[in-house]
Amino acid sequence: MNDVLLMLVSILDSTIRVSTPLILCAMAGVFSERSGIVDIGLEGKMLAGAFAAAATAAVTGSAWLGLGCAIIVSVGMALLHGFACITHRGNQVVSGLAINILASGLTVTLGIAWFAQGGQTPQLSGDARFAALEFPGAAAVADVPVIGAIYSELLSGHNLLVYIALLAVPLTWWVIFRSRFGLRLRAVGENPQAVDTAGISVAWLRYRAVMCAGLLCGIAGTYLSTAQNAAFLKDMSAGKGYIALAALIFGKWHPKAALFACLLFGFLEALSVRLQGVQLPVIGEVPVQLMQALPYVLTVILLAGFIGKAIAPKAIGIPYNKER
């Protein structure tokens, strides 16, 4: 009984670890896509953020400076995205794709030039990383059955960015659904003409939305390279941005639902690591690749309307042209 509990707790524990960048990116996607800007560039912004964070932390020895730098770089890329598709009404998918490709090439090129370690940054340690936070009394209650394990393993012992990610969800919900900015942001994603007629600048609203997205992607990238890992590795985002995009759609562009989608996808990943090479009763061994592909398959099935309907913001992907 206790063994089962411990295993469950440890799977849930790694679920939270794996889900953190997904949650941050999905919230970034909520901001951007609710304002009508398709954000395929989540992956690229996160990757660039991861590199900026690790590079800064390696040079300065401060994880906090790394976080700041990651946010600046990621917001910079978000502004580039905005410049292309808000100011110049370019194709948003093409722009996002360009950002992803650019980030994947640029991080490695600069990494090799600056650190000469095959595109990696030096190993980070000490203050250059975000360390685990121990909740008060976690060690003391660790031996208490059930509650002890849950408190000390599952809730305590993560780093700050994990808790920031979990806080980002209610915050995003509040901003999107309870603040004036959020009301306008949703309106600009559904009907930009109406917002424009009300005398509010569509472009400036959308710019602010993509900047929010950049900020969150920067934190996600920082988590990857300075908290989860101790260095930047080539292409370390490894499709997480796309999984977050899938989770965003799976969560129907809603923060709470997207959170659960992220946790589900994270759980699948954590489970697939655990199940590798294990013979299950009846089904036999589950291929790892099946578990990896499951988020994508589920999203495709959802988009096809077989499990509920995902309705995107109406004006998504359409550049706003005032003169029409």
Add this chain to the structure above:
Amino acid sequence: MSNRTLPAWIDIGLIPLINICLAFIVSAGVIMLIGESPLEAVQVMLFGAFGYGEGIGYTLYYATNFIFTGLAVAVAFHAGLFNIGGEGQAYLGGLGVGLICLMLDSWLPWWALLPFAIVAGALFGAAWAYIPAYLQAYRGSHIVITTIMFNFIASALMVYLLVNVLIEPGSMSPQTRSLAEGATLPYMYQVFAAFGIEIEQSPLNVSLILALLACVLVWLLIWHTRWGYAIRMIGFNEKAAVYSGINTRRTIVISMCISGALAAMVGINEVMGAQQRVLLEFVAGAGFTGIAVSLMGRNHPLGIIAASILFGALYQGGAELSFEISTITRDLVVVIQGLVILFCGALAYMLKPTLEKLFLRYTLSKAARRDNLAEEAQS
């Protein structure tokens, strides 16, 4: 902004050219940022890509892949669809080519096997494009998202197949057995040797001819057939297409299947030609490069050939560059590729208003001068 348009030569000639130049200027900035000389890099790249026989061979070998994926993106684009799934379609197409070759390679010589391989690859690639196309046309899910998802599903599927099913028994690396010798596509140097012309060895094989053939076929299809008309009409104005009696849903599915089949031809070049087996990640980003190629080539076969050669040269030159200058790797080519997509795609019309203004001022001042002259002549 006025609705007055620019003359064609500015619109399809000058603007893309300026955009490409901008992409290269920023790339030069990146090279300077990492402390190398852009001029030296360009020299190394140009020599590596065109300076000697083997280099040219490699350039054209890479270009072959990009022609296929570029055409694939272009055909979908003409129907107003953005096919990001070229990577997955090429991957699955390669599986089709590989399977039929593995089945028949001990019995058939390459020239008899090739038609089967083309059909099998095209079927696999088209099937992989069919599902997103069907979902877009009949269930309203967005093709961009589904094709992205399908890239990842294809990748997972291929890893599973190569690790667990198709792996050569006793082998440690996830790849199939090599094809029988007579069943692989002849290299171009062998073809030339048969005519008594010596050229240097490279993986360039007869699929280049297939690629050029595909360009002609796509040109005929898009601009000289009923189907092509329907495809272009949907891309131009879907509502008008519906009212003129075109079955838009079926046409969307057909154009995506053609697109998938074209992307799958990468499998012919790689599986039956250069690698002679199915291995992991053999597409190596050609599907994404196809997007840049198609944007740069303005979705026209001739433009695509030119852009493919440019990207082939970048890939081959980039490889050379990483030999010559230790701080530069092939990732620089990825940067350039991203910049080309950014400037030729997303920022394509950044300069249009400015150029329009300049052009109008120029023509107006010319007209004014003419009027002045006319008045003077009258008085």
